[in-house]
Amino acid sequence: MHALKKNRPLRRMTLAAATTVTGVVLLLSLKPHTPPVPVRASSSASQPSSSPSPSAGSSGESSGSSGGTKTAGTRTVTGDTVQTRWGPVKVRITMRNGTITDVTAVTYPSDNPRDQEINSYALPQLRREALAAQNAQIDSVSGATYTSDGYKQSLQSALDSAGR
Known part of the structure; x- marks a missing residue:
């Protein structure tokens, strides 16, 4: 008899719980955007930089x-x-x-x-x-x-x- 037959609800619940836990673990293991690195403000306004490194400040x-x-x-x-x-x-x-x-x-x-x-x-x-x-x-x-x-x-x- 197949493991997911209707006369075996405990096996279906166990399998569903295991699948849910696996999905949550996989989602939590995803890596977010590259973490920002502090940037030093230049003291001269005449030094443009078109490719900066990100900084660790919060928005705003x-x-x-x-x-x-x-x-x-x-x-x-x-x-x-x-x-x-x-x-x-x-x-x-x-x-x-x-x-x-x-x-x-x-x-x-x-x-x-x-x-x-x-x-x-x-x-x-x-x-x-x-x-x-x-x-x-x-x-x-x-x-x-x-x-x-x-x-x-x-x-x-x-x-x-x-x-x-």
Whole structure:
């Protein structure tokens, strides 16, 4: 007689329990995203880094210093490094006569292919939004929420440093 026949409910319950426990153990053994590593904030705003190492900060914390340069009506200001779940985000803005003329993501998560894929479409969208809005009140990019939040916070700190 087969082990799963209806006249043997205890065997079915035992098999179901064993299967459930095995499934839970397998799920718990999955490894999460690569753990972040602390990043050191550079003391000079003129040292861009397009491939940073992630940091261990929690979402929304910001650190680092704002820096800027000024040349004949054009001013470049770098925002604070904002630690996100997937790594640091830092934005640099260029302003001419009080108008944002360029926004560049200096530091952003790029340690794995998924980060690179997300940021390849998210950063250009965030840049366009910032240039159109001329402030940090921009929409987040779907699928890149943490990067979008860090981008907006760093952008706001750069604008604050520029006196806007």
